[in-house]
Amino acid sequence: MPRLRQNRKRQEMTVKLSRANLDKLPEKVGRPSYDRAALKPGIVHFGVGNFHRSHQAVYLDDLFNAGLGHDWAIVGAGVFDGEKVGRERLEEQDWLTTVVEQDSGRMAARVTSVMTDFLMPGDGEAIVEQLADPAIRIVSLTITEGGYFIDPASGKFNPTHPAIVADAQDIGDPKTVFGLILAGLLRRRDDGIGPFTVMSCDNIPHNGHVTSDGVVGLARLIDEDIADWVEEHVAFPNGMVDRITPATTDRERAMLAKDFGVEDNWPVFCEPFKQWVLEDRFTDGRPPLEKVGVQFVRDVAPFELMKIRILNGGHATIAYPAGLMDIHFVHEAMQEPLVRGFLEKLEREEIIPTVPPVPGTDLGDYFKLIDQRFSNPKIGDTVRRLCLDGSNRQPKFIIPTIADRLSAGKGIDGLALESALWCRYCFGTTDSGAVIEPNDPNWDRLQATAKAAKGDAAAWLAMEDIYGDVGKSRVFAEAFVKALAALWSGGTRNTLSRYIGATA
Template identity: 65%
Template sequence: MTVHPHALPAYDRSRLSPGIVHIGLGNFHRAHMAVYLDDLFALGEGMDWAIIGAGVRATDARMRDALKAQDCLSTVIELDPAGKTARRIGAMIDFLEVQPDNAALIAAMSRPEIRIVSLTVTEGGYYVDPATGRFDPAHPDIVADAQHLDRPATVFGAILAALKARRAAGLAPFTVMSCDNLPGNGHVTRAAVAGLARLSDPALADWVETEVAFPNGMVDRITPATGPRERAMAAAFGLADDPVPVTCEPFRQWVLEDNFPAGRPALEKVGVTFTPHVHAYEAMKIRILNGGHAIIAYPGGLMDIEYVHEAMAEPLIAGFLEKVEREEIIPIAPPVPDTNINDYFTLIRERFSNPEVADTERRLCLDGSNRQPKFIIPSIADNLARGILPRGLLLESALWCRYCMGISDSGKLIEANDPNWDRLQANARAAAADPAAWLGMEDIYGDLAQNRDCLAIFGAFLSDLGARGTRAVLADFLKG
């Protein structure tokens, strides 16, 4: 292990002033956006773009307590197989009190020096109706905020309340920048903020849609959850007093639309790509990396494999990933500027195989009901549109279904691992006799159950998985 002396930021933090409010101080943000800003500040640039942290859930208060106790510094440990390195990230200078009515958050976002509000609230946090893929104005949280915008409970209610206050004060709106792993994350965020406004103030909604910038962006860095292993690593670097260290792979990527009317930090100086072609990078990453995670997650979970690098060391799983990516995902990926997609997949395989990251299969299996419609189902649909039956992706769907039955191939209990676990488990068990009970979940699969060929292939795989187990089914699939 190597660590820089004291691992402290290489700049005078007293010179920092806030320009960004970031909502959702999880591991990914602290290993990604905060690191890019830390690098920029180390160049002596953009010192008026420091972060004020915020949260909208009661559980965010625990993160606030931990970070405030260490002057808002975050320990970030890069897990390079050639040697770990640790640093203390100083890009955040305050963390607002977490309140049910978000008063402190709204007040902070209303300050004129705040020019960007960024957020990482997870893929499932944008109130998208899975059946339509659009913002859901009927969600109870959204309805409640529309009726009480003076004390909103959601992140979008708080953002809207602050934008409304700025408009009333004659201040320019801040830019709203999603850093979540969503296709068209800027468009999705605009739909949520404007959609909420439209429930109570159509004129405000029109203003949001025309005057507020919501740049799209693609983000990438594998960042495992923090547990005893990660805290022990921090202790080995002499940072045992940090209860919330972040570990991450060495690789990171950030691709952004340059749509920041209120200004932005010069992030291009520290490796951020600004381009109008974010959608191409995003499609490549979501289909190949996130889709790849799903492809290795469920067979690993069913085979009682704990870590992602261990799954990649299993020839059946690595072969399954290779075959599905090469035959059913890469051929439909759009071209990406200055990028060889085959080389990109080679890099992905290397990243998945990094033993130092110790990312878990269970984390990759989490929240399939939100992830599958974004990472897998579009690739199925695109193959079908080309007249191709994507057997590998249908096998992945059968593996997910089999996982959601809640029992691994060895008979080990699989604990609930999805916000919709009860529904998924009931449908998965019903699918053993009627495959349409699974593919018929239209909010996830659309009209896929109406495709008789897909239904038959999925059903055959699911039956085979139940009869012979994951290992035998993968072996036969790889034989062709």
């Protein structure tokens, strides 16, 4: 059959996602039981990407399907021009998203309809106007680790960043997320409207405190009284979020069309597992998310530290050796005995011992669950995605663990090897000689430093904004130098084999 006829036949068999076509979707595709027209916005969300649509949006969809919280619908918002592409894709299908959950035993698709609008990214005036609406009681964020203007070495908000300085000088025309939030809060204060809660849904330590530091820090550049008012009146709850959600490619779009008969511009594929642990601290109410599995606690920190060190640290552990060994998918990395062995040994000997007890959780069982999730062959998560943005992720997911081990006088050989693998990856070629395309906002700097480190390993640890005091540790430096030398002389496979075979 000619290709043109095949394409026509496929299009005839699929249903283009839209509100008008919801009743035409195949029976096996779940759809909202609520009327989207009856929803009322209660949340403005910055960062309408894959993770948000597989996580927060799914919890709200569950809530709305249960007949609850219909005044907590989402209005999307963005800051960067690049977000306009996603907005356009969603607008074409009435802001609907198909979410596909996959593991080795099942595959299920559902359509969510919790977003009622998506303000044009960069339209500060419209966004501030929406933020000033009394109906908006929560502003949530998934802007990635790099969006919080954090100094990597100190982990603190950087008030000298040019974008922050620019917003402080003209808060009437804000460009950053924090500037928009602050402008919205000030408009509400001037109008006699209570402030909204600012709720980070990003995967960073103490995300509520970090977000507060950003908003309050910007306010202090403008007026101390404004900063004090924000500190006193605005809630910034901490939360731990978890769901493995890869990027969407033509592969996922084609799978959705073939397996479920749905044509979606921007579907989300994810694992069945999801978790959200959240402090019950809100300025002006919240949706009853405990009805759909969100765990509200007094202190998120133990859950957060467990996830960041064991899961996110685990991702970093498998990412760079797999990348250097030309492995494409994460589940394929877990099928490689050397990568899986490295993960197992490093987690059990160095990472998990730094995690304090977590209420109601066995850390060994938690790691077993992580191992299973990483091994899920249906997700299609890529090694390259895990390798992305190491300059922001390593200071959050790996280096604090090294610092704790050093403070306790414990061994750090495995963690030093992980750091050396990151350095070797940033050199820009795999062990086979294949070119690694830029994969970090600071790639040019990292690559130049990695090349210098081939001859002088200390050059890598001299990146004080990333390593801080850890880079000055003689114990860590010696282990790092040894690991990097082994990688250059013997390659990734041989180095991992020797590490796994070594006794604890």
